[in-house]
Amino acid sequence: MPGVIVVLVLLLIPIGEAIYYSMTNWNGISSTWIGPSTYVRLFENPIFWRVAENNGLLLLSVPVAIVIPLMIAAMLHEHVWGWRFFRSVIFLPTAISWVVIGMVAVRIFSPTGPINSLLGLIGLRYLQTDFLGHQSTALLAVSLTFIWSMVGTNTIIFLTGMSTLDPSIFEAARLDGATRVGMFRMITVPLLKRYFQFSFVITIVTAFTALFSLIFIMTGGGPGYGTTTIEFFVYQQAFDIGQFGTGAMLGVVLFVGLFVVSMVQMRLMRSDD
Incomplete structure (x- = not known):
């Protein structure tokens, strides 16, 4: 139970808050709920794809x-x-x-x-x-x-x-x-x-x-x-512009990408020699 509480407080709650704020217009103090449409607008933003392209080139x-x-x-x-x-x-x-x-x-x-x-x-x-x-x-x-x-x-x-x-x-x-x-x-x-x-x-x-x-x-x-890169774009949107909701959304996108990589890693590590 102590371990579960630590994970809940330090990991799951912040991740849940990031997902929530990613669907809001949040300036760091107050937030206005918008909904999943924020992700639609992100994926329609050519700057996001330019940044994602940089990550792809780094790969x-x-x-x-x-x-x-x-x-x-x-x-x-x-x-x-x-x-x-x-x-x-x-x-x-x-x-x-x-x-x-x-x-x-x-x-x-x-x-x-x-x-x-x-x-x-x-x-x-x-x-x-x-x-x-x-x-x-x-x-x-x-x-x-x-x-x-x-x-x-x-x-x-x-x-x-x-x-x-x-x-x-x-x-x-x-x-x-x-x-x-x-x-x-x-x-x-x-x-x-x-x-x-x-x-x-x-x-x-x-x-x-x-x-x-x-x-x-x-x-x-x-x-x-x-x-x-997406990592640097999070900083620019949140701390340069003050769009913390967009920064949280980019953080969620980055988290999902790394989660997929981690799952692939675990699958590969379980594979037989």
Whole structure:
């Protein structure tokens, strides 16, 4: 019963209030009931779909944020020269706050930053630009920063999985003439199925719910709505404009999306090997 009360007070009641206020015109003090038509108007709003498109484009970076750490983990697992040092360096981003990462990224992608300087040194001055000042490149800069920030976490996940694999399986494969590439493709990757599932869900949840600080520091959601995600849109509607009802509605939409992802995760984790 104490556990039920805690869940009720801290989770279910706030979620229920968010659903209620999502169907009202709420300014943070008083609310006027409107009804489910608020969701109809939201889905008819082109800005919402522009923001949702940004989330969809960010999802394209998820496979990259998984494959790169997988390759790094495979090399570290083979104990290449200096693997202890590189393991520490690669894991370092996980110990840095999103704010610090964002501040560093702003300088890297600035017109006078190292990327533009490098382009000038190799004779590609025509590619120099203010990466964070154009919609066509700002989201790409955020995606690259997100991928870099996830490398440490996902590398540790895959290293943990590789450490649980039975060495006798690989020894038997070597005796049968299998190459390292063949063993990685036919043995390591299939046996890491559950770790892929976990990494996939963690990366998606991070892309949907943990990039507020990064976007706030790097672009402020701009230029225009070029880097505004649903998570950041909640903040803009509720605290910039004062439309707390719309903010609550966007929060409900985000909650439903993440709930679906969590259910898929649970289903996958229950699946047989």
